């Protein structure tokens with residue numbers, strides 16, 4: 300079963316080592332676990348549904364509660380405290396495309412708003428009903444999950460859009476293919492959600508972001524059905540797929556998606572290295588991206604993230620010994636850890652690894668023990684579970700991400716980190732802040748910053764603390780000229796910052812497209828713009 304008020308399956312429990320708590324105590328102070336409400340307590344506060352009865356619509360308070368929030372920090376506060384002021388009035392689980400169209404007609408007749416729901420892993424408030432909304436119908440797509448067609452000649456696969464990451468990969472693997480889209484939320488997020496939020500997977504350098512993989516499909520909208528035919532390329536005016544990518548449930552419901560798939564790679568290796576400093580490390584990853592060396596993944600941690608990662612990995616002795624060895628080889632506390640993935644034919648993997656080692660050595664770096672890259676690989680989806688364990692020790696974690704041209708990457712990182720560190724100073728609180736670059740492009744990079752801070756005993760005080768942090772870092776991103784989101788989308792939380800990025804005319808153009816397909820503003824209003 301999925302945790303109702305945290306991340307992942309409740310059968311998976313990832314606990315930090317004792318040294319982690321000491322580390323956090325020293326960095327930001329001791330903390331205590333706030334009281335969590337039970338599911339029964341939270342469900343008992345939910346009012347009666349305002350929707351008329353329909354055989355496909357469930358109105359049980361628990362079902363409504365389980366579809367009321369995603370995974371953003373304020374979502375966690377609501378769920379953990381049991382104070383969930385807005386829930387959908389009903390949740391439908393269509394099993395066929397025709398039922399989606401039927402549910403949209405039912406919602407129109409009932410004057411209801413509609414929220415499409417994939418895996419509910421949004422971290423920016425995408426799927427939350429808003430205060431003051433008329434009745435809300437959430438349409439959960441999880442039963443539209445089959446591989447409906449595989450064109451092996453063209454490498455195209457057609458899926459029901461509610462398919463989750465593992466189910467999608469398992470169906471493709473059976474035929475020797477992969478989509479290669481692995482966001483950290485892979486276990487629970489869905490193909491439709493990836494498309495609707497412009498998601499990016501960990502190995503996007505090899506396979507591409509979801510916009511490179513989404514080739515066509517079918518949408519049910521309040522104005523009717525929209526088909527997106529598949530072409531290898533087209534010069535026939537603006538590409539309608541671009542309207543659907545990042546549409547955040549506001550245009551309609553993606554029922555089927557055709558995606559570009561790849562044959563399973565012969566080999567996949569992950570390797571870790573240490574570079575002498577951020578300046579050296581960021582220059583190296585830029586040069587690797589610009590030379591298109593053929594890596595599938597790159598993650599360069601700054602010095603604080605490098606230290607924190609080794610501590611959180613729970614190897615204090617290993618960290619100490621490793622620190623000593625690295626110092627002997629001339630790498631002091633400014634060192635940065637680089638983890639890379641190399642994927643492809645055996646020959647490609649061998650050649651790229653050899654070339655990479657040479658580049659790292661030339662930059663004054665050293666290869667890390669293989670156990671470090673192996674630990675990253677093991678934890679690539681599991682580390683998200685640490686959020687549960689740290690919350691239960693009184694610590695909150697949130698992340699922000701942006702992307703900018705290379706010339707501005709380091710200064711933006713410094714501004715974002717400074718904003719996060721100083722945001723809580725007025726109330727005498729500290730935050731632990733660290734950053735990595737994880738999706739690198741020839742022209743720039745994403746910048747991904749993590750913030751750890753203490754929870755207050757009162758949920759409202761925790762919410763205020765988070766709001767101060769979130770506003771400070773979002774302003775810093777906007778001032779640095781970065782996009783408000785490289786991969787998580789806009790939702791409700793980033794909406795105030797979109798105008799700066801798109802401009803008035805840009806927002807008007809987006810609104811024009813939305814109102815063409817959804818003239819009454821029924822689909823997930825209050826999100827995106």
Ligand SMILES: Cc1cc2nc3c(=O)[nH]c(=O)nc-3n(C[C@H](O)[C@H](O)[C@H](O)COP(=O)(O)OP(=O)(O)OC[C@H]3O[C@@H](n4cnc5c(N)ncnc54)[C@H](O)[C@@H]3O)c2cc1C
Pocket residue numbers: 306369370414415416417418419420421422425426440460461481482483484487488489490491492493494495496497498499500501546547548549551552553554683786787788823826
């Ligand atoms: C621990 C964790 C790690 C994460 N790591 C990453 C990462 O590495 N990369 C990344 O890109 N994101 C990441 N995310 C964010 C999140 O997983 C993505 O935004 C994901 O794409 C959301 O997919 P979902 O199926 O859960 O969508 P949901 O959260 O259910 O919905 C998100 C939005 O998409 C809309 N939507 C969903 N399905 C459809 C559909 N079929 N038709 C129309 N609209 C639809 C919803 O209305 C909503 O607006 C992470 C989140 C968590 C909690």
